[in-house]
Amino acid sequence: MSAPERIPPRSVTSPPDAAELLARGELTVRGRIREASNAALYCTVAYDGREAACVYKPVAGERPLWDFPDGTLAQREVAAYEVSEATGWGLVPPTVLRDGPYGEGMCQLWIEVAPEAELLALVDGEEPEPGWKAIGFAEVGEGRTALLVHADDARLRRLAVLDAVINNADRKGGHLLPTGEGRLYGIDHGVTFNAENKLRTLLWGWAGEPLPQEALDVLDDLRKGLAQGGTLTARLEPLITGAEIDATRARVAALLASGTHPEPSGEWPAIPWPPV
Numbered sequence: 001m002s003a004p005e006r007i008p009p010r011s012v013t014s015p016p017d018a019a020e021l022l023a024r025g026e027l028t029v030r031g032r033i034r035e036a037s038n039a040a041l042y043c044t045v046a047y048d049g050r051e052a053a054c055v056y057k058p059v060a061g062e063r064p065l066w067d068f069p070d071g072t073l074a075q076r077e078v079a080a081y082e083v084s085e086a087t088g089w090g091l092v093p094p095t096v097l098r099d100g101p102y103g104e105g106m107c108q109l110w111i112e113v114a115p116e117a118e119l120l121a122l123v124d125g126e127e128p129e130p131g132w133k134a135i136g137f138a139e140v141g142e143g144r145t146a147l148l149v150h151a152d153d154a155r156l157r158r159l160a161v162l163d164a165v166i167n168n169a170d171r172k173g174g175h176l177l178p179t180g181e182g183r184l185y186g187i188d189h190g191v192t193f194n195a196e197n198k199l200r201t202l203l204w205g206w207a208g209e210p211l212p213q214e215a216l217d218v219l220d221d222l223r224k225g226l227a228q229g230g231t232l233t234a235r236l237e238p239l240i241t242g243a244e245i246d247a248t249r250a251r252v253a254a255l256l257a258s259g260t261h262p263e264p265s266g267e268w269p270a271i272p273w274p275p276v
Helices: 015-024 073-087 154-166 213-225 231-236 242-258
Strands: 026-032 041-047 050-058 095-098 105-109 120-123 132-141 144-151 176-178 184-186
Touching: 015 041, 015 050, 015 095, 015 105, 026 050, 050 073, 073 095, 073 105, 073 154, 073 213, 073 231, 120 132, 154 176, 154 184, 154 213, 154 242, 213 231, 213 242, 231 242
Parallel strands: none
Antiparallel strands: 026 041, 041 050, 050 105, 095 105, 120 144, 132 144, 176 184
């Protein structure tokens, strides 16, 4: 990335604390994240003696997509954070919608990644080793294929459940941020909450398997929060459409009814490209 210096969060101890800082602080652009498909700016935000690094994605920098309304990706990122918070799992970094130097946009706390953490791998053979789950075979050049696998990790499994709820159309390996403290965050949730089924992810390792009781309990809480007049519904209404909230309710109900992780529909590529 092109940011001149990474500035770690300071005095930010909880999501509400971080959300207030992101929403009310002075936003200063430090550089651009060139790898991002839409405009993504590396910034610092300062308020009341606190300062943190963050990512600011202005709506004006969003590229049009044929299957999502223009100018809605920032709101979808915030909606994904709201659902993540409602699960109690804290899988999405604190994220707010705010005005900034280039207009309204999404502002999200910067997460420092532990580079030694290994969540994805390409391996020889047709079956994964213990501790890994198979995703599928991938071409690795010169006519050779390898098995793409992800870790059999409870944090990834939670994220797979969240993605099924928010209908994430782009869960790539580069969107997984493990930290040195053992946390795992998912980022880049702009293409979520479509009313049509668009789940595309690398986290298919549990497809068809029974959901853990923890996940069923969380889904039941989401069902209650998504009811008409529910607390989660109220938080999502300014961010996504009524039809998209209805579709989210339906996905939660379907997961509870089946009691299993979803499987690829077979109607479109199930794995995003490039996968990382």
